[in-house]
Amino acid sequence: MNSTVAAKNGDYTIPKLHYINAAKGLKSWLTTVDHKRIAILYLISVTIAFFLGGIFALLIRLELFKPGEQFYGPDLYNQFFTLHGAIMIFLFIIPSAPAVFGNFVLPLQIGAIDVAFPKLNLASWYLYVIGASFAVYSMLTSAIDTGWTFYTPYSTSTSTAVISMTFGVFILGFSSIFTGMNFIVTVHRLRAPGLTWFKLPLMTWALYATAIIQVLATPVLAITLLLLILEKAFGIGIFDPAMGGDPVLFQHFFWFYSHPAVYIMILPGMGVISDLIACFSRRNIFGYKFIAFSSLAIAFLGFLVWGHHMYTSGQSELSSVIFSFLTFMVAIPSAIKVFNWTTTMYKGSISLETPMLYAMAFIFLFAIGGLTGITLGALSVDIHLHDTYYVVAHFHYVMIGGAVIAFLGGIHFWWPKMFGRMYNNFWSVVAFVFVFVGFNLTFMTQFFLGSKGMPRRYHDYLPEFAQLNGFSSVGALIQGIGYTIILINMIVSLKRGKPAGPNPWGARTLEWEHTTSPPDEHNFDGVPAITHDPYDFRAPK
Amino acid sequence: MSDSSTHPSYLHHHYGDVDQQREAAKLGMWIFLVTEVLFFGGLFCVYAIYRSWHPEMFINAHHALDWRMGGINTLVLIASSVTMAMAIRSFQVDKPKQGIGMMWATVLLACTFMVIKYFEYSHKFHVGQLPGKFYTYTGIEGTNPHIFFSIYFAMTGLHGIHVLIGIGVILWLMTKARKGSYHSGYYTPIEVTGLYWHLVDLIWIFLFPLFYLIG
Amino acid sequence: MTDNNTQSEHKDHILPVKMYLTVGAVLFFLTIVTVAVSRFDFGQFNLIIAMIIAIIKASIVGLFFMHLLWDRRFYMSAMLMSMLFLGVFIIITMSDTMRRGDIYEEVRHPIVREAAIYKNIDKSENDSHSGDNHDEAKKDDDEDQHAPTH
Numbered sequence: 001m002n003s004t005v006a007a008k009n010g011d012y013t014i015p016k017l018h019y020i021n022a023a024k025g026l027k028s029w030l031t032t033v034d035h036k037r038i039a040i041l042y043l044i045s046v047t048i049a050f051f052l053g054g055i056f057a058l059l060i061r062l063e064l065f066k067p068g069e070q071f072y073g074p075d076l077y078n079q080f081f082t083l084h085g086a087i088m089i090f091l092f093i094i095p096s097a098p099a100v101f102g103n104f105v106l107p108l109q110i111g112a113i114d115v116a117f118p119k120l121n122l123a124s125w126y127l128y129v130i131g132a133s134f135a136v137y138s139m140l141t142s143a144i145d146t147g148w149t150f151y152t153p154y155s156t157s158t159s160t161a162v163i164s165m166t167f168g169v170f171i172l173g174f175s176s177i178f179t180g181m182n183f184i185v186t187v188h189r190l191r192a193p194g195l196t197w198f199k200l201p202l203m204t205w206a207l208y209a210t211a212i213i214q215v216l217a218t219p220v221l222a223i224t225l226l227l228l229i230l231e232k233a234f235g236i237g238i239f240d241p242a243m244g245g246d247p248v249l250f251q252h253f254f255w256f257y258s259h260p261a262v263y264i265m266i267l268p269g270m271g272v273i274s275d276l277i278a279c280f281s282r283r284n285i286f287g288y289k290f291i292a293f294s295s296l297a298i299a300f301l302g303f304l305v306w307g308h309h310m311y312t313s314g315q316s317e318l319s320s321v322i323f324s325f326l327t328f329m330v331a332i333p334s335a336i337k338v339f340n341w342t343t344t345m346y347k348g349s350i351s352l353e354t355p356m357l358y359a360m361a362f363i364f365l366f367a368i369g370g371l372t373g374i375t376l377g378a379l380s381v382d383i384h385l386h387d388t389y390y391v392v393a394h395f396h397y398v399m400i401g402g403a404v405i406a407f408l409g410g411i412h413f414w415w416p417k418m419f420g421r422m423y424n425n426f427w428s429v430v431a432f433v434f435v436f437v438g439f440n441l442t443f444m445t446q447f448f449l450g451s452k453g454m455p456r457r458y459h460d461y462l463p464e465f466a467q468l469n470g471f472s473s474v475g476a477l478i479q480g481i482g483y484t485i486i487l488i489n490m491i492v493s494l495k496r497g498k499p500a501g502p503n504p505w506g507a508r509t510l511e512w513e514h515t516t517s518p519p520d521e522h523n524f525d526g527v528p529a530i531t532h533d534p535y536d537f538r539a540p541k
Numbered sequence: 542m543s544d545s546s547t548h549p550s551y552l553h554h555h556y557g558d559v560d561q562q563r564e565a566a567k568l569g570m571w572i573f574l575v576t577e578v579l580f581f582g583g584l585f586c587v588y589a590i591y592r593s594w595h596p597e598m599f600i601n602a603h604h605a606l607d608w609r610m611g612g613i614n615t616l617v618l619i620a621s622s623v624t625m626a627m628a629i630r631s632f633q634v635d636k637p638k639q640g641i642g643m644m645w646a647t648v649l650l651a652c653t654f655m656v657i658k659y660f661e662y663s664h665k666f667h668v669g670q671l672p673g674k675f676y677t678y679t680g681i682e683g684t685n686p687h688i689f690f691s692i693y694f695a696m697t698g699l700h701g702i703h704v705l706i707g708i709g710v711i712l713w714l715m716t717k718a719r720k721g722s723y724h725s726g727y728y729t730p731i732e733v734t735g736l737y738w739h740l741v742d743l744i745w746i747f748l749f750p751l752f753y754l755i756g
Numbered sequence: 757m758t759d760n761n762t763q764s765e766h767k768d769h770i771l772p773v774k775m776y777l778t779v780g781a782v783l784f785f786l787t788i789v790t791v792a793v794s795r796f797d798f799g800q801f802n803l804i805i806a807m808i809i810a811i812i813k814a815s816i817v818g819l820f821f822m823h824l825l826w827d828r829r830f831y832m833s834a835m836l837m838s839m840l841f842l843g844v845f846i847i848i849t850m851s852d853t854m855r856r857g858d859i860y861e862e863v864r865h866p867i868v869r870e871a872a873i874y875k876n877i878d879k880s881e882n883d884s885h886s887g888d889n890h891d892e893a894k895k896d897d898d899e900d901q902h903a904p905t906h
Contacts, residue, residue, distance in 0.1 A: 114555040116565045181572045189565040190555070216841050219576045223583035227695070235674030236691035238587055241867040243673060244685035249590065252849045253583060303841055307852070314863060316855035319848065571831045575838040582842035589846055590853045594866060608791065615787050623780035626821045633770045677877050685871050725768070739821045746813045750806040754794035
């Protein structure tokens with residue numbers, strides 16, 4: 001197998017043969033069972049989804065730039081926020097970190113040649129594409145303006161595009177389920193000899209916990225959507241009040257998946273942050289077991305709190321109180337992680353590479369997002385804040401400030417491993433600044449808008465909200481520029497980036513120490529020997 | 542990397558040995574069964590809630606179901622579980638012909654189940670006991686009896702679809718078994734299909750008393 | 757979590773034919789018991805007794821046919837965990853559905869007590885009875901109008 005050769009001046013070369021040029025042609029990519037290629041297929045797909053969802057976001061902020069109707073009316077506005085939500089959640093965020101990083105990095109981190117079920121892995125990607133096609137098809141043919149939450153009775157009485165959209169999401173759900181199944185079996189059965197559970201990188205732990213949620217929660221979404229389709233087609237009378245059903249029951253079913261889903265969105269990101277903080281502080285992660293077990297705790301506790309989305313829906317007062325109490329509990333494991341990350345950095349040898357910038361931004365932004373979640377979890381406060389922009393700000397802080405920032409950190413970290421080339425550092429920092437500043441401008445203002453009473457999902461607002469809305473829209477534009485710079489920077493690096501070598505960051509996990517950049521088709525030369533802990537920066541190389 | 546003499550054709554390249562592959566396949570199927578439990582579980586939740594809201598209506602409505610047909614179907618599925626387990630055992634002791642015979646028996650029993658279901662369904666269609674807005678039967682007292690039939694058709698229908706899928710998979714395995722693909726060293730696909738089949742039986746074990754024997 | 761994935765802990769265990777047939781017979785017997793027990797009225801325990809028998813049958817299928825008695829403990833744990841989560845879902849959701857109307861009596865029941873389809877069925881069924889049904893339907897309509905929309 002070819003390895004990289006360091007020339008005299010420390011430059012590296014790309015190995016002659018690796019997983020990207022191992023086979024040529026579109027067909028070889030569309031029929032691949034190589035987990036690394038499947039990861040790239042997902043990367044392309046979720047990037048397209050991200051920018052598509054982003055266009056809808058910009059359309060929303062465009063209309064909200066000034067009060068009054070500027071460019072389009074309420075019906076179109078309702079469609080735009082529905083599609084923004086549905087695309088971002090189902091086509092981007094939920095697949096992104098598990099399917100991109102999980103697929104690429106998980107087998108490498110455990111010393112395996114591939115995932116447990118490579119063909120099922122490819123099937124997962126095809127299910128993603130088919131589901132996404134249904135979703136895009138419904139978008140283009142008919143109006144869906146129910147919100148991404150599809151609440152009954154509106155979703156049962158409105159246009160039939162709801163059926164094709166929910167069917168698309170149903171299929172996407174199976175993509176997620178099969179990925180989860182694959183990862184659980186991979187971590188249990190395919191670890192290299194000597195790689196015990198507590199020698200695994202925390203990224204692996206995070207992906208494992210995420211997979212548990214995917215497997216337990218997504219089937220409930222599947223049955224929910226199936227019942228919704230039956231309700232529309234046959235009027236079965238489960239969720240539609242006109243037929244004797246209960247709309248709040250729909251919300252129970254929907255949120256039983258959708259709350260754990262937010263932990264699907266954030267857990268892999270937290271795994272990325274653990275790997276990044278340790279590497280760029282050059283220190284062993286503080287409280288390894290606490291972080292590992294807190295991932296499992298988040299996975300389990302996340303299933304107990306779904307009713308906090310429904311305090312004002314008409315559910316019984318008793319269950320609202322129960323859910324509020326449980327919601328406070330679920331914050332604890334996340335807080336444990338934040339303390340461990342910051343303690344890892346203390347007296348560490350910090351280097352401010354771009355991935356580290358994202359990691360540090362994550363800790364700050366996720367803290368805001370998480371704490372504002374607690375505010376909303378308090379039953380008495382949520383009565384006033386529910387369905388206001390406070391909620392919108394909260395979940396964007398955890399979804400963008402948390403999951404997307406972590407995703408970008410991971411991209412900037414593993415890019416040289418995936419493609420063998422380093423991106424331009426200056427532009428990556430510029431983009432980071434645009435993203436960070438733009439994001440905070442967009443959404444910090446929305447906390448104030450919400451607590452002043454501006455409701456969400458309204459295409460217009462009172463004049464007193466105008467200034468903050470203006471700032472928010474400007475922020476959205478700045479963010480968009482930042483993401484575009486990242487896209488261009490990465491694509492350009494594929495041709496013009498400097499070869500990065502096997503381990504440009506000096507990390508100690510298996511994917512960095514035992515593979516080339518890009519890795520060989522079969523990952524490792526023989527079975528890698530486990531000689532030290534994943535974050536032991538003092539162990540000999 | 543193991544060399545080709547110890548690398549049988551059914552061992553995929555990313556596994557070190559057959560045992561690792563087999564345990565991985567079994568774990569994968571058990572995780573899939575976990576998803577099935579949660580999938581059907583949602584419908585059991587719907588059942589529990591609507592029964593708690595309309596207990597009298599459920600009791601009245603369930604008389605429309607024939608407990609004898611339901612009972613026979615229960616025995617039929619249990620028997621098919623026995624034959625499926627025996628099929629796996631046959632391959633374990635290198636008796637492929639007997640194994641294929643057992644798989645035939647499983648398929649026939651499963652088809653019997655579907656035939657009985659067909660008679661049940663067609664009777665209901667005939668008298669108007671249809672799900673949701675197509676319900677036209679007048680003989681049941683209580684609030685919104687159509688909901689009972691909606692839940693009945695949703696649960697038994699979904700279960701029936703799983704039976705059909707099981708029949709299809711077993712038939713496909715039989716074609717491969719006839720070519721000699723399965724023997725005491727490798728019968729994993731049949732083993733994991735057996736696990737799936739037993740779950741289908743398990744779900745019916747709960748459906749039978751909940752729909753046919755209320756009150 | 758002490759799995760060592762390169763070592764085979766699990767040798768093929770081949771169970772005797774007699775065992776499968778006996779287990780099948782026990783399940784047949786328990787099915788007959790299920791039907792027989794349903795003939796008696798135990799009041800509120802009807803459901804619990806039926807479910808206990810069903811759980812026993814399900815456990816037998818799992819332990820013997822699905823080999824849980826001899827396989828890795830993890831499979832049984834995974835199955836039990838899935839049922840635990842299902843139980844959490846059902847119980848907490850029912851803590852809502854069973855306790856509506858604790859404070860405001862009007863929201864105790866589902867929103868619409870008689871779906872609109874029944875008006876059509878009654879009308880098309882029998883004209884001579886239409887007078888009675890009409891009054892009943894009207895009564896329900898009045899009730900619905902008072903039901904709060906939340």
